[in-house]
Amino acid sequence: MRRSKYERPAHLTGESGGPRLTTSAMIASLAAPGQRTQSAPFGHALAALAHERPEIVGLSADLAKYTDLHIFAKEHPDRFYQMGMAEQVLMSAAAGLAREGFLPFATTYAxxxxxxxxxxxxxxxxxxxxxxxxxxxxxxxxTGYGPSHQATEDIAIFRGLPNLTIIDPCDAHEITQAVPAIAAHPGAVYMRLLRGNVPLVLDEYGYTFEVGKAKTIRDGRDVLIISSGLMTMRALEAADALKADGIDAGVLHVATIKPLDEATILREAGRGGRLVVVAENHTVVGGLGEAVAATLLRNGTVPHGFRQIGLPDAFLDAGALPTLHDRYGISTSAMAGSIRAWL
Structure with a gap:
């Protein structure tokens, strides 16, 4: 496993001098205590799909175990390619395999x-x-490792690239559905991956993933949270917390960042009287928040108010994930607190 020059023991003292939180920075689960999880949904879904689609191959840049691709490799060893610590070679090889009629899934860190x-x-x-x-x-x-491993700007980097679909799934339920969906979708896809023991959330809402579609998970009269990735899980938790204060929060999950489902976003954001909050596990520069804001502006849709919850335009600290998520405002409690203040 690669070591970072920023890497240090995974702990930080809270800003208020509170107790030190410790965890393994690389393998820390995003699940809350007692939350249901599913192990390695991507690896299992891809291995299962490969039985039906013999053209699927898997490639990794020395990180199969850390992207859950080792499950595919074990089940389909003759269709797995270990490219070593050479991401440029990884992508070039994937391109060559695609030219020959294969369907390559190339995995590494974002x-x-x-x-x-x-x-x-x-x-x-x-x-x-x-x-x-x-x-x-x-x-x-x-991850609790520092800037060498924190992909806080990956969506901003890739949003400007033509011919690339961008997917940011919320949980294990969605990842399991997204694997066959992106395999069936023509062209290049970049999908952010939650790996290891991944929370299960959206199955409780009867959610079905579709490429290019944003979907309302819950409705609310006071605030609309437009979110992607793990922040949809946090948005649902924050909505429950806000309900105790008499605040009715809706959640619109946007799993496909590009192409953006502008019609659904405009319809939901255009419903009068609601504060619109975009929440993303990404820098506030160049991600979902700015994509939504630009969509509203171009189409003349003016919500009751507009705010962003995301990571700052900075290189972030290393440390325990719970501390970092609180520090940078993307924990459930931090999100709920921000929305209370804005209302």
């Missing part, structure tokens, strides 16, 4: 795909319109 392999994804995959699925772990602030 920081390495966005920062180290961008030009190869652009020139070898996206410009050529090739059918490559790029699935990347540790998106946003999902």
């Amino acid at each position: 920081v390495f795909a966005a920062r180290r392999a961008y030009d190869f994804i652009c020139m070898a995959i996206a410009e050529e319109g090739l059918n490559v699925k790029i699935v990347c772990a540790l998106p946003g602030l999902t």
Whole structure:
């Protein structure tokens, strides 16, 4: 496993001098105590799908165990390619396999795909319109390691790239559904990946994933939270917390960042009298928040108010995830507190 120059013991003292929270930064679960989880949903879904689609191959840049691709590799060893610590080679090989009629799933960490392999994804995959699925772990602030592993700007980097669909799933339920959906979707896809023991949330709401579709998970009269990825889980938890204060919060889950489901966003944000809050596990620069804001502005839709919950435009600290999520405002309690203040 790669070591970061920023890496240090996974603990931080809270700003208020409270108790020190400790956890394993690389394997910390995003699930709350007692929350239902599913182990390695991506690896299991891809391995199962590969039995039906013999053209599927899996590639990794020395990180199969840390992207759950090792499950696919164990079940389909003749269709797994270990490319070593060479993300540019990884993407080039995936492009070559796609040209030969295979359906490659290339996995690594989001920081390495966005920062180290961008030009190869652009020139070898996206410009050529090739059918490559790029699935990347540790998106946003999902590791306690510092800037070398925190992909806080990956969506901003990839949003400007033509011919690339961007997916940010919420939980294990959605990842399991997204794997066959993106396999069936023509062209290049970049999907952020929650790995390991992934929370189960959306199955309780009868949710079905569709590429390019935003969906209302719960309705609310006072505030509309537009969210993606793990922040939809946090938004639902915050909505429950706000209900105790008499605040009725709705949640619109936007799993596909590009192409954006503008029609649904405009319809929901245009319902009068509601504060619109966009919540994302990504820097406030260039992500879902700015995409939604631009959509509203271009179409003349003016909500009752507009706010963003996201990561700051900065290199973030290293430490325990619970502390970091509180510090940077993306924990459930921090989100609920921000919305209370805005209302």
